[in-house]
Amino acid sequence: MRSYLLRRLPSALLVLLLASFLIFAILRLVPGDPASSLAGPDASAATVAAIRERLGLNAPLLTQYTSWIGDLARGDLGPSYAIGGDTADLIRDGLGATVELTLGALLFVILLGTAFGVLGATSRRRWVRGVVRVATTGALAVPPFVTGVLLVLVFAVTLGVLPPGGRVPVLSAPDLGVQYLLLPSLCLALPSAAVLGRYLKDGIERTLAEDYMRTATAAGVTPRRLLWRHAMPNALPPVVTLLGMQTGHLLGGAVLVEAIFAWPGLGQLAEAGLTRRDYPVVQDLLLLLVTVFVLVQLLTDAVYAWLDPRIRWE
């Protein structure tokens, strides 16, 4: 197993190296530069030149690239050019916020998805099934930027029960933090909850239609027991797989929701970094995402290899 992983390591490192080069090169191709962004709206060319010099942007591109990679190898992400502060701190804070938002959304996905699935599959009342169908279709069709604005209008502006934006970390002040988390995580969760609900509904309906279910009903098993003890365990496995895929979707979708709710996560950080051409922040952030992806791939391969020894010998 260890030798299998060691064999995979060079290709993983090569992917990271190529990715780092591409990230570096593409950023340099984007018009604008951090020096003119930093210089402010009324700067002279002399000011821009002085800032370029200070940031080391006058050095040859290869020198800049090797310096960046060398610093990274030593674990030094360096200072942010334009946003300010330390790049590592910025990414750590942003990551914490994004993970918090994603976990909050995941909770909503599970709860709402279960509600949609169970009600859609088991209700005998047509109007209830109709409402579930409309709700899931709506949740899928309406884009998060519309849902977000509607949620803010209803809960923050009209009812005034929840804040419309911003963040208080849940771990630092749980009671306040959860209130700030509710609207953005709900907004982020709705499309995934709808997908999950539809899968679950189909799974429950399929299982309930099985012969052994009819037998159980005839034998006097209560509908509640029928659903939770027999139908749900059979319907759940594909839904759990789907949930894993939706988690990745939630992480990606967080960028837009972060903008609507002024949630200071990685999406906001990437946007701020790119807008100001803050090379270290954007470079490190993108490389971090690639690294996570590569690690997940490695992990997946390792699990497969562990499950199927034939792969190890290939």
Place this chain on the structure above:
Amino acid sequence: MTEQYPFTPPDVSRRSTLRAAGAGALLAGLGGLTGCRSAVSEANSSAKEARSRPKRGGILSVAVNTDFTPSLLFAQSSQSYQHRLLYNTLTRYDDGLKPQPELATSWDYAADGRGITLKLRDDVTYHDGRKFTADDVIFAVKNLQNPVRAAQLRATALAVSGFEKRGDHEVVLKLAHPVANLFDLFEFMIITDRHSVEDAVKGTKLNGTGPFRLKKWSPGSGLSLVRNDAYWQPGRPYLDGVELRVMAQADALVSSLRSGQSQLSYQVPGKSLAAVKGNPDLTITSYDTGDGAAYVGVNTTVAPLDDKTVRQAVAWALDRERIVDQTLGGYGLASAAPWPKSSPAFTEAGRTHYTHNPAKARRLLKSAGLTRLRLPLLHLSLPGETAIAESVQYDLKQVGIAVELQPTDPATAQKKLISQDMPALWTMSHGFAQVQPSTLAVSAYPFNEAKNTSKYHSAAYTKVVREAWTTRDTAGAATNAQYRKISGILLDQAFIIDLAIRGRVQVASKKLHGVTLNKFSYLNLDDAYLV
């Protein structure tokens, strides 16, 4: 919360299903949580208090659309609100551009304009307890002379050629030549701690003498400030703290004001002001500072715009009143000249020098041998800026100039502006017309007499700008004549075509009182309080 999902499974126990489906909703249930503390009522907690006189306490939440950028600490940018909260300046202007004492208690400007003696307060300390002295003033000036600081008033700082310290609380700034906008510098220049300036431009330590101390800066979220109990103004500030919260998205910013989560903002977009105006809890105040103006820039090296007749035709073709109404929500002054009403250079004749006159524009184009023209126009790809560019495009189309819009992100536009790489036309904003008029032509890059984006240069313009800048006097007949000359050249040459003067539009909760801005939009909350 469960009422949002009134789905009831009849056969399976509805109670059990709801219990399962709504467990999280109950977990997050508003009732339970708000029983502890409410994020909304926290912001509104001071509302129930009496409202007639200044009251101590409360946290003011200010909604901003851009985060604090420490590297721009010494430059004026769209986000300089915190400058006067953390720091002080030497003087500050009153409404009539008359300097008032702040850290400098008095001053004596030499008759020959070659020096100014400043007497300083002796009861001021930095947030870390160190005493403020004349050395800090000397450092502040030298700091702005450093090009890396990107200070727009660097030219004025560079006019200070020497220092003479007379004790800890008196200093003489020696000047290479008289400078008309010396007090612009004193209002612009924040007095930082010279020992931690490098930490300040990284955002890690902001040690000033201002009414509030930095509690925390969370990049992306904003600044959290607390009262400086050792502030040199007795009994001030009233507020316990200030939060500058970043709401980059305009809808989120407006919602935070409407919901009471924020009590103050200067960044409500023009199109949203109508909605805010109807809110009984909010007031709108328009500051006549005029520190922002929308303009059309013209590259004078691109034919046929190298002919001033064509540039003047563009100036006549534009409907400034409509731009103010439709893109600025009615808050602005349609003006062909850059000066706000508070400027000594303002004249009604200058403001209305160009009005909307498409027929005249067509005649001028015809006299230049043109009937049809196609020109590119760069603009910032932001909603408000796009609306202005589209208005310009529409107006120019009426006189036979087809405009191709080039939406550009701010970083790229900024680089093009500085490197003189603009296309034939562009729309942007400029500041620095709100203080001494000479500052505009030496500190605002679009107007710079030596080098500007329009690539416009003339000996006459340079001469009058230098004369206006290197005089000691800022009022009087001779000075006013110079201002008129500058205006005359700007209007006649039309290399920058002003559209509208924008003052700061303040949207504030009715619970908030005593807020002011200085001429550079540094927020002053010394006397502010929440009721």
